[in-house]
Amino acid sequence: MSLAEEKSSMADPAQQTVTNAEDGRWSELLQPRHLAATVTLCLGVALFAFNEFFVSTALPTAVVEFGGASLLSWAFTLYLVFAIVGGALAANQKARFGARNTLVAAALVFATGTIIATMASSMPQVLAGRVLQGLGEGVIAALCYALIPELFPQRLVPKIFGAEAIVWAGAAFGGPLISGLLTEYWSWRAAFFVNIPAAAIFVVLVVAIVRQPAQSPGGSAGSIPLLRLVTFGVGILLVSLSSTATNDYAMAGLLAAAIAVFVSTVRLDRRSRQSILPFGAFxxxxxxxxxxxxxxxxxxxxxxxxxxxxxxxxxxxxxxxxxxxxxxxxxxxxxxxxxxxxxxxxxxxxxxxxxxxxxxxxxxxxxxxxxxxxxxxxxxxxxxxxxxxxxxxxxxxxxxxxxxxxxxxxxxxxxxxxxxxxxxxxxxxxxxxxxxxxxxxxxxxxxxxxxxxxxxxxxxxxxxxxxxxxxxxxxxxxxxxxxxxxxxxxxx
The missing domain is CATH 1.20.1250.20 (MFS general substrate transporter like domains)
Structure with missing residues (x-):
């Protein structure tokens, strides 16, 4: 039975959901009709998870090579800010360009950032690469969640979340070890560059399994909510800056400003006809x-x-x-x-x-x-x-x-x-x-x-x-x- 036939057979949602959930098996994730989708979504998660551990292990060595220790925290801060902004932008871009085109573009942005950071000769160049890495990975991680109900029947959704948990555990174990070995016996640049082949495989899998919608994308996407995305990013940046404040009053002030920005942004989004957040959020x-x-x-x-x-x-x-x-x-x-x-x-x-x-x-x-x-x-x-x-x-x-x-x-x-x-x-x-x-x-x-x-x-x-x-x-x-x-x- 095809995936489409499985879904069309669900006549009674209240009853069939329970039945399908009980019928799901781990082995189904490795069957030919689900294997490519399983590998693709897990690889999308792995790009985010392993990259986090790779970079945290390799960056201190990069700082030793060409200085810029004062900018080290910004390599993590900027990545996080733009990853969050990318995630907030993902649903809009999926509606506008389709999931496949959006994922391919995000992977290329991520790969470009990785190349820039790998070839960097100064910390500002590393920061530029981290910005692009964060933006691309934010979109990839968000859409890998959004595609779960589209690529898998309901009964396998719990299993795919379990598979992604295994990926995170593998990243927690293997990420620092692999990055440490690459950095110690080769170069910190190798720990960055290892993301390139992974991104290339991800692009090939996305092109192979993610279908574009039959109708032309973009009809219901609306314009990009640039102002709300910027203010949301500013709020995250204020939060990150507060952790580097030199005194308690500055830290409290930055946190209070961040809270005010978040509350204002959520209220503005609720009144918008093209909201970033789903109805009833928070x-x-x-x-x-x-x-x-x-x-x-x-x-x-x-x-x-x-x-x-x-x-x-x-x-x-x-x-x-x-x-x-x-x-x-x-x-x-x-x-x-x-x-x-x-x-x-x-x-x-x-x-x-x-x-x-x-x-x-x-x-x-x-x-x-x-x-x-x-x-x-x-x-x-x-x-x-x-x-x-x-x-x-x-x-x-x-x-x-x-x-x-x-x-x-x-x-x-x-x-x-x-x-x-x-x-x-x-x-x-x-x-x-x-x-x-x-x-x-x-x-x-x-x-x-x-x-x-x-x-x-x-x-x-x-x-x-x-x-x-x-x-x-x-x-x-x-x-x-x-x-x-x-x-x-x-x-x-």
């Missing part, structure tokens, strides 16, 4: 709005550990870089294994019912990190990291699928593209927020262990509070989805 009275708060708050809260945990293990307990870095790898392993387990559940209803336990596990994990710092018991760190990873694995794929389901067909692309964009924004905002919390607690390179412990205790306590808020929104999302009758709504 509204606590809509299941989609409540769910998007979970997507934002969970990575925001988890950023407390991703920013400070390795430092804490090295400074407070004397761990070496490799042993300290294992804590992050443990979180990635736990996320992937749990995601695979959840995706293997044959009951769609059960997966939906336990979505709220993901934020709860995240909250408990962050409470555990606070207790570890407060009591000096380092074993709690690894238990807590496993709990945090399990929290994401329990809910991330199912919640993403649910938010696609509750969106209207016309706005499903906007919702799908928003998910990875919002995740990146959560990590960016979290890094700045926890920087402010740590600095307010006296965190500094020359501070005593007692002061560092007190500051990090505050960081993880705030993180746990934000995670508790995501528990509330997770429960609210499920309640509203049931009230709206959309828990079992099928994706055509």
């Amino acid at each position: 509204s606590p009275t809509h299941s989609l709005g409540a769910g998007l708060w979970v997507i934002l708050l969970m990575p925001l809260a988890q950023a407390s550990g991703s920013v400070y945990l390795v430092y804490a293990l090295q400074q407070l307990w004397g761990f070496g870089p490799t042993a300290a870095g294992f804590s992050n790898a443990l979180m990635a392993i736990s996320w992937s294994l749990t995601a695979i387990l959840i995706a293997s559940l044959r009951s769609h209803e059960m997966r939906v019912q336990i979505v709220w336990t993901g934020p709860l596990m995240l909250c408990l994990g962050l409470v555990g990190l606070a207790l570890a710092v407060g009591t000096g018991e380092y074993k709690l760190v690894f238990i807590s990291q496993a709990a945090i990873g399990a929290g994401f694995g329990l809910c991330w794929g199912t919640l993403s699928q649910l938010l696609m389901n509750v969106s209207t067909i016309e706005e499903r692309d906007k919702t799908s593209a928003l998910l990875p964009t919002l995740q990146s924004a959560g990590y960016a905002i979290g890094a700045a927020v926890f920087g402010a919390v740590a600095n307010a607690g006296g965190f500094d390179e020359g501070a005593s262990n007692r002061v560092i412990s007190a500051a990090l205790l505050g960081v993880f306590a705030v993180g746990a509070t934000l995670a508790a808020a995501s528990v509330f929104f997770g429960i609210t999302t499920l309640r509203l989805a049931r009230c709206e009758g959309k828990v079992h709504q099928n994706m055509p």
Whole structure:
């Protein structure tokens, strides 16, 4: 049976969704009719995931070669800002030019940025390459989410989210190792350039499997919302700048300005006839709005550990870089294994019912990190990291699928593209927020262990509070989805 015949046979969405979800098998992702699509979407995710780890490992060596240490943080900041802007732009470009043309163009932009950074002879040239990398990858990551319901039947959607979780785990393990070996035994430029063949393979796969719409694209795309994209990017830039502020007042002022920009942009977008955000976004009275708060708050809260945990293990307990870095790898392993387990559940209803336990596990994990710092018991760190990873694995794929389901067909692309964009924004905002919390607690390179412990205790306590808020929104999302009758709504 063809994919089109599978979809046309879904006569009763409420009943067939559950049946199809129960019929899905991991082996189907490797069957000829789904294999190319599986590889394409996973490779799109891999470009983003591996590039992040490659660059973070190789860039310090580039700085040693031609200076510009003061610009090192900007290589990450600009990449993130333009990745978020690219993600926000993705749905508009898909409607205007079609998914295939948009993905090919984004991959070429990404490859151009990679070549510029690889051939760079100064940090400003590296920054120019990072801007293009971020813009291209933002579009690719967003559209790889948007294409999931188009390339796979509903029953395989949980499996493809599980496959992408495996890719992230592989990136967390293999990215630093491969990049470190390339940088140490060859050149930091090789760690950049390895993205080129991957991008080329991605383009070939996209051309082969992603079809252009039968009608001419662009009819319903509208003009590019340039003003809102720029203001959104400015808000992210203000958040990133706040983490580099020299005093608490400047940091608080930049964060307040960023919040004002975000609120104004969302309000302006709601009044626009050509909105970037789907209807009901961030509204606590809509299941989609409540769910998007979970997507934002969970990575925001988890950023407390991703920013400070390795430092804490090295400074407070004397761990070496490799042993300290294992804590992050443990979180990635736990996320992937749990995601695979959840995706293997044959009951769609059960997966939906336990979505709220993901934020709860995240909250408990962050409470555990606070207790570890407060009591000096380092074993709690690894238990807590496993709990945090399990929290994401329990809910991330199912919640993403649910938010696609509750969106209207016309706005499903906007919702799908928003998910990875919002995740990146959560990590960016979290890094700045926890920087402010740590600095307010006296965190500094020359501070005593007692002061560092007190500051990090505050960081993880705030993180746990934000995670508790995501528990509330997770429960609210499920309640509203049931009230709206959309828990079992099928994706055509």
